[in-house]
Each structure stands twice: as C-alpha cells, then as structure tokens.
Amino acid sequence: MQSYLFLGDEAIAQGAIDGGMSGVYAYPGTPSTEITEFIQENPLAIERNIHRKWSANEKTALETALGMSYAGKRSMSCMKHVGLNVAADVFMNAAMTGINGGMIVAVADDPSMHSSQNEQDSRFYGKFAMVPVLEPSNQQEAYDMARDGFALSELTNVPVLLRITTRLAHSRAGVVRKEVLPENALTLPADPRQFILLPALARRKYKKLLSSQDLYQELSNDSIYNRYEEGQDKSLGIVACGIAYNYLMEHFPTENCPYPIVKISQYPIPENHLKWLRHECDEILVLEEGAPMVEEVLKGYFTEGKLVKGRLDGTLPRDGELNPDWIAKALGMEQFGGYDIPKVVVSRPPALCQGCGHQDVFNAMNEALADYTKGRVFSDIGCYTLGALPPYETIYSCVDMGASITMAKGAADAGLIPSVAVIGDSTFAHSGITGLLDAVNEKSGITVVISDNESVSMTGGQDSSAFGKIESICIGIGVDPAHIHSIVPLKKNHDEMVKMFREEFAWEGVSVIIPNRECIQRATSRKRNIK
Amino acid sequence: MKSDIILAGVGGQGILSIATVLGEAALAENLYIKQAETHGMSQRGGAVYSHMRISDQPIFSDLIPGGSADLILSVEPMESLRYLPYLSETGYLVTNITPFVNIPEYPDIDQLMGEIRKLPRFIAIDADAIAKEVGSSRASNMVMLGAASPFIDIVFSRIENGIRTIFSRKGEEVVRMNLDALRRGREFAEANR
Ligand SMILES: Cc1ncc(C[n+]2csc(CCOP(=O)(O)OP(=O)(O)O)c2C)c(N)n1
Numbered sequence: 001m002q003s004y005l006f007l008g009d010e011a012i013a014q015g016a017i018d019g020g021m022s023g024v025y026a027y028p029g030t031p032s033t034e035i036t037e038f039i040q041e042n043p044l045a046i047e048r049n050i051h052r053k054w055s056a057n058e059k060t061a062l063e064t065a066l067g068m069s070y071a072g073k074r075s076m077s078c079m080k081h082v083g084l085n086v087a088a089d090v091f092m093n094a095a096m097t098g099i100n101g102g103m104i105v106a107v108a109d110d111p112s113m114h115s116s117q118n119e120q121d122s123r124f125y126g127k128f129a130m131v132p133v134l135e136p137s138n139q140q141e142a143y144d145m146a147r148d149g150f151a152l153s154e155l156t157n158v159p160v161l162l163r164i165t166t167r168l169a170h171s172r173a174g175v176v177r178k179e180v181l182p183e184n185a186l187t188l189p190a191d192p193r194q195f196i197l198l199p200a201l202a203r204r205k206y207k208k209l210l211s212s213q214d215l216y217q218e219l220s221n222d223s224i225y226n227r228y229e230e231g232q233d234k235s236l237g238i239v240a241c242g243i244a245y246n247y248l249m250e251h252f253p254t255e256n257c258p259y260p261i262v263k264i265s266q267y268p269i270p271e272n273h274l275k276w277l278r279h280e281c282d283e284i285l286v287l288e289e290g291a292p293m294v295e296e297v298l299k300g301y302f303t304e305g306k307l308v309k310g311r312l313d314g315t316l317p318r319d320g321e322l323n324p325d326w327i328a329k330a331l332g333m334e335q336f337g338g339y340d341i342p343k344v345v346v347s348r349p350p351a352l353c354q355g356c357g358h359q360d361v362f363n364a365m366n367e368a369l370a371d372y373t374k375g376r377v378f379s380d381i382g383c384y385t386l387g388a389l390p391p392y393e394t395i396y397s398c399v400d401m402g403a404s405i406t407m408a409k410g411a412a413d414a415g416l417i418p419s420v421a422v423i424g425d426s427t428f429a430h431s432g433i434t435g436l437l438d439a440v441n442e443k444s445g446i447t448v449v450i451s452d453n454e455s456v457s458m459t460g461g462q463d464s465s466a467f468g469k470i471e472s473i474c475i476g477i478g479v480d481p482a483h484i485h486s487i488v489p490l491k492k493n494h495d496e497m498v499k500m501f502r503e504e505f506a507w508e509g510v511s512v513i514i515p516n517r518e519c520i521q522r523a524t525s526r527k528r529n530i531k
Numbered sequence: 532m533k534s535d536i537i538l539a540g541v542g543g544q545g546i547l548s549i550a551t552v553l554g555e556a557a558l559a560e561n562l563y564i565k566q567a568e569t570h571g572m573s574q575r576g577g578a579v580y581s582h583m584r585i586s587d588q589p590i591f592s593d594l595i596p597g598g599s600a601d602l603i604l605s606v607e608p609m610e611s612l613r614y615l616p617y618l619s620e621t622g623y624l625v626t627n628i629t630p631f632v633n634i635p636e637y638p639d640i641d642q643l644m645g646e647i648r649k650l651p652r653f654i655a656i657d658a659d660a661i662a663k664e665v666g667s668s669r670a671s672n673m674v675m676l677g678a679a680s681p682f683i684d685i686v687f688s689r690i691e692n693g694i695r696t697i698f699s700r701k702g703e704e705v706v707r708m709n710l711d712a713l714r715r716g717r718e719f720a721e722a723n724r
Pocket of ligand 1: 027028029030058080082083086381382383384401423424425426427428453455456457458459464
C-alpha cells in the first residue's frame with residue numbers, strides 16, 4: 001500500500017477531502033495553516049471545486065461552514081486555538097442548532113507558545129459546547145478522524161471538534177489513504193426551524209443536546225481510538241491522551257509497557273476504560289498535551305481516594321509542551337542527559353526581514369514619537385509585533401487580533417492623547433474595522449497606522465482579504481478623508497513619513513496612515529514563480 | 532537500523548531541503564520516517580530545527596528523546612551547539628563553520644569552534660567554500676548532507692537518487708551540482724573523521 005509522508009495538518013486535509021468535504025473555511029494561524037494550504041493545492045480538491053479560499057476571520061469562517069452544513073454538504077473550518085475564541089459564539093451555538101451536513105472544526109493548539117500568545121487547550125471548548133472531541137495520537141489517526149469525522153458529526157448531529165497540537169501539526173509520517181467518498185447532495189434540513197434559536201425553540205434544542213450526551217459517552221466508550229491496554233504491573237495505571245501516547249510508547253518500543261494504559265483520543269472521556277483502570281491500579285498517572293483536563297476530572301474536588309499524578313502535583317511541569325523526557329522522568333527511568341549547551345551560545349529570536357517595510361515605519365514613528373512621553377503605541381498580531389524588540393522597541397502591547405485600535409481608544413478615553421495603534425492589513429480586516437468605527441463615532445484622539453504589506457506574512461504570505469480596499473473601508477466607516485494618508489515606506493520617503501506622523505499625532509481626532517509596500521518575502525517568491 | 536538526526540540552522544537557510552532528500556532516500560528503502568519541523572514565527576530569522584527519525588521499526592515519538600540523537604547536522608556553527616542536550620554518548624556532530632550573523636551579540640567564532648572541538652566526535656566543514664567550488668553557494672546544504680552521510684544508515688546511492696528526484700525539475704545542471712556537492716561533502720568527512 002502506498003504511504004504518503006504527510007504533516008499532521010496535511011493528513012487532516014487529505015482525510016477531509018477523501019471524506020467528501022465540499023468546503024474548507026479558515027483563517028491562517030500557526031500551527032493550523034497548512035491544512036487549508038494543502039487543500040488549496042490539491043488536485044482532487046481543485047477538480048471537485050471544493051471551496052478553499054481564505055475567510056476574513058475565524059468567525060466568518062465557522063459561520064460559513066455552518067451555512068454549508070445547513071445546505072446538507074460536508075464542511076470543515078480550521079483555525080489556531082485562539083481563533084476559536086473569535087469563533088466561540090458560533091461554535092457554542094452550532095452545538096445548539098446541530099448540523100445538517102457533517103461538520104468538522106479543526107483546531108490546532110500551541111502548547112509552549114512556539115508562535116502564540118497563550119497555550120489554551122481547545123478540548124475545554126469541546127466540553128463546554130458538549131460536542132464530541134477527537135484528538136489524534138499520530139498522523140494516520142489524523143487522516144482517519146478527518147475522513148470519518150463527517151459521519152460522526154452526522155451521527156451525533158453536532159459539529160465535531162478535531163484537536164491537534166503543534167508537534168503533530170508540523171511533523172511528518174507515513175499515512176495510508178482510504179477510499180475517496182462522494183460529496184453530499186444539496187438538501188435542506190428536514191425541520192425548517194432547526195437553525196432558529198429563538199428562546200422557546202432554543203430551550204428545546206438545549207434539552208436535546210443534553211439528552212444526546214449519553215450517546216456521545218457510549219460512542220467514546222466504544223471508539224476505535226480509545227482502548228485499554230493490559231499491563232502486568234498494577235502499581236501504576238497510565239492515562240495517555242492524544243500525542244502523549246506516542247511519547248509514552250517511545251520508552252517501550254518492542255516489549256509492552258509494564259503498566260496498564262488507557263489511550264484516549266475521543267471525548268467525552270471514556271468512562272468505561274477509566275473506571276476499570278481505577279479498579280485495577282494503585283495509582284494513576286495522567287499524560288496529556290495541554291492543560292490537566294482529564295487529570296482534574298480524575299482527581300475530583302476532594303483529594304482523598306486514589307493518588308492521581310500528573311501536571312497538578314508536579315510529577316510533570318504544569319505548563320509547556322510534553323516530550324518523551326518528561327515522561328521518562330515521571331516513570332523514574334534513567335536516561336543519558338546529553339551534553340550541556342555551552343555558555344557562549346546566545347538566543348536567536350526571530351526578527352523583521354532585511355528590506356521589510358515595517359522597519360521603515362518603526363524608524364519614522366520613533367522619530368516622530370520622540371516629542372512625546374513613552375508608552376503610547378498599542379500594537380497587534382503580525383510580523384510588526386517584532387517592533388517590540390530592539391532596535392525599535394516602539395510598541396507597548398500585543399494582546400489579541402484587533403486590540404491595537406480599541407486599546408488605543410480606551411487609553412485616549414482615559415486621557416492619553418495621542419494614542420497610537422499599529423496594525424497590519426490582514427489583522428485590520430480580521431478585527432480592526434469595528435474598533436475603528438467605535439473611534440470614529442466618538443472622535444477619539446487616536447492615530448491608526450495600518451502597515452499594509454499586502455499579505456498575511458507572519459503565517460507564510462497568504463492572500464489578505466483587505467487587499468486594495470483599506471483606504472475605501474476607512475472612508476466608508478467615516479474617517480475624514482483629509483486625515484487618511486498613504487505612503488510607500490522606503491528610506492527615501494523617511495522625512496515625509498516622519499512629517500506625516502507628527503502632523504497626525506498632533507491632531508485630536510481619528511487619523512489613519514497607511515504605509516503600503518508589498519512584503520519582501522512575498523515579492524521574492526512571487527518573482528521566483530514568474531521566472 | 533535507526534538514525535535519529537537533529538537538523539539545525541537559522542530560519543531561511545533551508546534545512547528542510549536536507550530533510551526532503553533524506554526522506555526520499557528513506558522512503559525508497561521502505562523505512563519508517565518521522566520528521567518534526569519548525570514552522571511559524573521562528574522562520575523569520577530565528578533558530579530552527581527539525582527532528583528527523585528513520586528506522587526499520589515503527590517509530591512512536593515525533594520528538595527525539597534527550598541524549599539519544601545519533602547525529603546533529605547543523606548548517607551553522609552556533610546552532611550546532613544549541614541542541615547538544617539531544618546528542619548521544621556515541622553521536623556525531625557535523626557542522627558548517629560559516630557563521631550566519633543576524634544578531635548583534637553573535638559570539639566569537641573561535642570560542643564557538645573551541646566548544647565544537649571539545650566533543651569526542653565531530654566534523655567541521657566549510658560547506659560554503661566547497662559549494663562555491665562546485666558552482667553555487669546554494670548547494671551548501673547538500674555539502675552538509677554529504678558530510679553527514681557516513682553517519683546515516685542509508686545506502687549512499689539512495690541519497691544520490693533522492694537528489695535526482697528532488698532537484699530534477701530544476702534541470703540537469705542543478706542535479707549535477709548538488710550531486711557534486713554531496714560527494715565532496717562525503718569525501719571531506721571520510722578524510723577527517
Ligand atoms: C485569532 C487569531 N487568528 C490568527 C492568528 C495568527 N496570526 C498571527 S499574525 C497573523 C497575520 C497577521 O497579518 P497582518 O496583520 O497582515 O500582518 P503581517 O504579518 O503581514 O505583518 C495571523 C494570521 C492569531 N494570532 N490570532
């Protein structure tokens with residue numbers, strides 16, 4: 001059988017295509033981006049004309065996927081963990097409406113925060129919405145779960161959350177494909193009121209969701225992804241969730257693990273296996289990538305009873321990505337620890353590329369801001385966040401997408417005038433527009449710098465949905481055109497840019513400055529492709 | 532057979548081209564592969580690494596356990612040292628000696644080389660110079676793969692075939708250059724191990 005060397009992300013993409021998906025809806029975000037990128041390039045996806053263009057943000061993506069499900073077809077929405085915060089409203093309510101065509105919400109968490117602001121664990125969202133969660137332990141399971149997840153969604157009548165973490169998303173292994181399924185036909189919901197969450201109807205829907213929990217539990221108990229593995233030494237029982245199973249088995253490659261193991265890759269937590277583990281073993285060690293979700297449940301509120309070890313009692317670190325070494329240590333296994341890193345080695349953080357337009361923007365801003373006290377520049381999420389580091393040190397915030405404009409407004413409301421926001425073109429389209437409208441309506445004393453590199457660069461140069469529209473959006477929501485300026489951020493325009501900043505900082509109303517020059521990486525790869 | 536390899540470099544240096552060629556060679560031998568890559572923020576000129584695992588037995592972990600890598604293959608000298616906690620007692624460190632300086636406080640190169648020479652088994656090679664000799668500085672990653680190849684349990688001709696497959700669409704000349712680069716790297720390692 002031919003096996004493909006797929007990233008975990010690519011395995012999900014191929015699985016969804018082979019599972020009869022009619023559309024993927026996503027906003028880029030590490031480590032989820034490669035799912036959609038794979039579908040965009042895939043010949044079968046192109047032949048079937050599967051929807052595969054980027055959405056403006058995760059909320060619009062998930063809502064559109066729900067619309068496709070309403071029309072009877074199978075859809076998937078992909079995002080990074082914090083993207084699910086943006087889409088949380090529709091996610092929670094899609095569990096209430098239920099689905100028509102099967103729907104997968106693929107979310108990639110980033111424990112250890114390799115490229116993120118936090119390390120929240122999306123399994124909690126699955127539990128919160130009370131929908132089944134799938135958490136593959138390897139690339140083959142990622143493929144299988146995406147392919148068969150639509151059927152699970154149709155069986156349970158709710159969206160299924162497919163949760164992976166960075167290491168699986170960005171690691172390759174051989175994957176064997178299965179038969180390609182046909183797409184669903186266009187069919188509207190049998191009940192015309194299924195998607196109407198008016199309170200009276202919603203109350204009924206909620207009772208239905210609650211009463212479905214027994215079915216979801218049963219499906220977890222019987223899931224092929226969950227199992228109980230016998231072991232001779234009952235002094236310890238091990239619960240291994242998702243990829244943690246591999247880190248555990250790394251230490252027992254040929255002989256079986258001496259301890260009984262419960263492998264969990266489908267939630268709700270499979271009660272049957274855990275009850276048996278508790279019955280059989282003296283102590284329980286819980287290995288999970290992310291927060292101690294299963295561990296908390298097993299430990300319970302009152303700590304008497306069996307000893308449960310894991311991230312909560314210090315057996316494993318409370319934060320950060322799991323690895324085989326931590327697990328060896330938790331099991332009391334001795335390992336050669338390698339050689340120490342010599343002291344001469346210094347850290348090498350990411351930096352803005354040579355020739356990047358954001359550099360020119362920060363240089364000009366710093367000069368214009370020299371007239372003011374420090375601490376008045378709010379920023380956002382993107383390459384330009386690197387303006388926090390030397391040699392620029394221009395910005396004072398990076399919280400969540402769009403927060404630069406709204407936080408600047410709040411600070412201006414508090415009296416910090418001028419307050420300045422620095423935001424990228426894609427982030428502006430994602431979540432900046434509504435905040436700017438608030439500022440316009442109140443004539444806030446802020447200057448918004450939309451550093452437009454015509455690309456979603458931090459995540460690899462995807463198309464930006466505001467391309468060519470930024471100025472007209474600003475005019476459309478009421479920014480005074482006399483206070484909207486565009487400029488090409490190049491050294492030769494430095495003095496002009498400084499002057500522009502000075503004048504607008506001094507004006508006590510909303511102004512927008514749009515330094516606009518294509519991302520240097522994107523320009524280079526575009527030129528290479530033309531050749 | 533088992534080769535656990537840490538590939539190291541700086542975002543933009545293209546360490547994944549090495550992994551792609553090796554992966555191709557390993558697939559041709561029907562071996563199991565797992566390869567964890569660095570994507571995202573660090574690709575902007577930060578430290579990047581890949582854990583590449585090749586075995587004739589199924590592989591569980593995507594990450595190589597500490598103290599057990601058979602090889603650290605680095606295209607940059609300081610980066611070669613960053614992953615020493617992964618190197619096994621019998622492992623080899625193979626590194627390019629040309630520094631990639633994109634930070635103000637880059638350490639003194641002699642100090643770095645001193646640390647590399649303290650290791651029991653290492654190959655330090657000027658891959659950039661050899662790459663220029665074969666025709667293009669862009670072939671330096673294949674010089675590095677060549678220099679590491681004596682320590683990887685894959686038949687050398689398979690690695691050559693990997694280069695043919697991966698670079699074929701770029702034309703005969705590019706294939707030839709990369710094959711030259713690979714062989715020159717291997718010769719150096721054989722002479723200096
Ligand atoms: C809610 C959310 N979605 C996605 C991301 C991932 N992300 C981080 S930066 C970025 C790109 C921002 O693009 P842009 O604002 O145009 O700035 P650039 O990187 O191009 O400078 C994305 C998508 C995130 N951090 N949060």
